[in-house]
Each structure stands twice: as structure tokens, then as C-alpha cells.
Amino acid sequence: MKSIEMTAKTVEEAIEIALRELDADRVEVEIDVISRGKPGILGIGSELASVRVTKVDGTSDVLDSASEVLNNLVSHMDVDVVVNLKEADNQETGGPVFEIEGDDSGLIIGRKGETLRSLQFLTRFIVGRQTGERANLTVDVEGYDERRKQSLSNLANRVAERVVKTGRSIELEPMSPRERRLVHVALSENSDVYTESSGDGRDRRVVVIPS
Template sequence: MRTVKTSGKTVEEAVEIALIELDASRNEVEIDVISQGKAGILGIGSELAAVNVTKIDNVNDSIKTGYEVVNHLIELMGADLELNINHKSDNDHVESVLEIVGDDSGLLIGRKGETLKALQFIANVLVSNKTGSKSRISIDVEGYEDRRNQSLINLANRVAQRVTKTGRHIELEPMNPRERRVIHMALAEHTSVITESSGSGFDRRVVISPI
């Protein structure tokens, strides 16, 4: 596994530079947007967009192992659940997702998705131990992540309106890398605010600021 930090005029340009450096395609990396950057006025006050891009080793092996691990956990629960591997596309980024469906699926979501997050954390630890390298697998339950994504997009737009109105930056609650990316992408084309990630570890969050 290798991580590079790159900058560019746009997030997309920074990502493309990172992909060249890593000799990787989109479906082999994890992208963390550090800053969207800003154009400035006549070049004054401009800032480059910045990203951390990590090439994940053994992507296919991780998904296969992840399927075995999560399926075993489901069997131990004795719940009426079924596990599938789905491929979700976000622009030109393709992500393999382990999707759980069934009559007992609600048990795996929990309040604000906390149970699902815990399951995903445990599964990634077990998969990393089995493959010998850091793995990042995504788990979804009955389309919960899609609903969560829409909720995050709505949140981003509401906060952006508030920031534009007050002229003050707002810090969102801590989020995982995938959730932060949803916020960054939702406001990537916004003309009045910029986003950047702040903090570290489980306290890392998105800050929305006026331009």
C-alpha cells in the first residue's frame, strides 16, 4: 500500500496526477480530499486543491476475503440475511460493495448507522489480518448508504446556504472518508463556499468556509 499527496488546480487534476504517480486506476485507490482549493481574483488568493490518494493492495483478494468474512459473521448471527457483491459507479470511480439484504437487515443498521459502521470496522480488521495488508471494503444494508448519501448531500447544501448567509465557516460532525468525500463532491462546483478536511483519526471532519 502506498499513499501520495498531490495538488492541482482542481480536485480532478490532483487525483489524475496521483494516479499517474501510483500507476493505478480509480478502482484501485482510496481518495481523501484535503481541500477543494479556490480560484481567487485575478490569481490573487488562489489555492490549489489537495488530495491524499492511497493505492490499496490486493483489491480483488480483499473483496473475496471480505465476502467470506462477512458471510461467516452473518451465519454466526443466525439471522435471515443474504450477502451479495455489487459494483457501484460514481462518475468514473467504480467501487465494489458487499450488500446485505433480508428480513433481519434492519438489525445491522442501528442508530445513525452506528451498527453498520461497527460491522464494517470489524470486517476490515479481519480482512486486513487475513490478507496481510490494509484493506478497505464497503458494506451496505438494503441501500442504506444511498439514502445516507442523499442525506449528506442535503446537509451539505443546507450548511453551504448558512455559511454563505453568515460569512462564517462551519465544522461538520466527524465522518469517515467515504462520507467526507460525499460532502466534498456535493459542494465541488459551489461558487460561494469551499470545503476542506480537518482533524485526524476518528475526529476528522469537513469544514465548510465562505470564499
């Protein structure tokens, strides 16, 4: 894979220059934002944005379809964002990871990530129907997914401390299946508590119980 680093006034401008240098489209590259830069005041203290762009050796049907579907869905949302391929084949999920960035990125996330989860679900569903393959793709917005993972891990550990201190079980708020799994994993090695899921449908949640 060929990789280059590029700097420019903005992330988008740096990406566009790199794409021309690599003679590639967005779907053919992985994009890693090294620095978003700083505008400074009257040019003083400003820093250029920096990106690393890597051309992928060949693309899969799922990757090609996902890029097209995701871009089409986002375009119909009438938001000022761009969709970049962050990883062509993530080791954890076994599928591509797309990163959405832009002035309206918060609208893509939605309340407690609900809009983002719905967008990912719909993209997976359409891509699966188009390709006949399981679409293990991930859609993230400016690192929200990683921040949410860390937030859930911190929450799980704080609740576990309270459970141990009080000797009483605590129910967490309803979560998606993936979020519940992250909480279970976060506390899987804590011998002082154990976790169970309770409730049905959208009301399903994790319960932290003293051992």
C-alpha cells in the same frame, strides 16, 4: 458472463431459483434486485419479486475471502439477513460490493451507520490479513450507502446556502473520513464557500466557510 432474470413470490426464492439455473453459489454471482414485489390483499394486487443474477467469470482471492468472512461475521450477530454479492468489481472502488438484506437489516446499519461501518472495517481488516492484499470491499444494506451519499450531499448544499446567507462558518457533526470526503466533494465546485476539516479522532468534522 451469463445473466438471467427470475421472478418468484420473494426475492430470496427468486435468487435461489436463479442460482440453481446457473449452477452457481452466491459468491460466484452478482445479484441485482429489480423489484421486491408486493403481497397484495388476499392475493389481489400482488406482484412477484424480480431479480437479475449474473454469473461472474472467475473470482479473486479477496472476493472469495470477503464472502466467507462477511457471512461468518453476520452469522455471529444472530440477525435474520442474507449477504449477496452486488458487484464483483466496482469501477469507483476497485473492489467487490456486498449487499445485506433481510428483516433485521436495520440492526446491521446501527445508529447513524456506525454498526455498518464497523462491520465493513472488520471485514476489510480480516480479508487483508488473510490474502495479503488491500481489500477495497464495500458492505451496503438495502441501498443505505447510496441514500446516505444523497443525504450528505443535500445537507452540504443546505448548509452552504446558510453560510452564504449569514456570512458565518458552520461546523457539521463529526463524520467518518469517507463521509467528510463526500461533503468536500459535494461543495468542491461551489465558488461561494470552501471546506476544511477540524478536530481530532472521532470528533473530526467538516467546517463550511464563506469564500
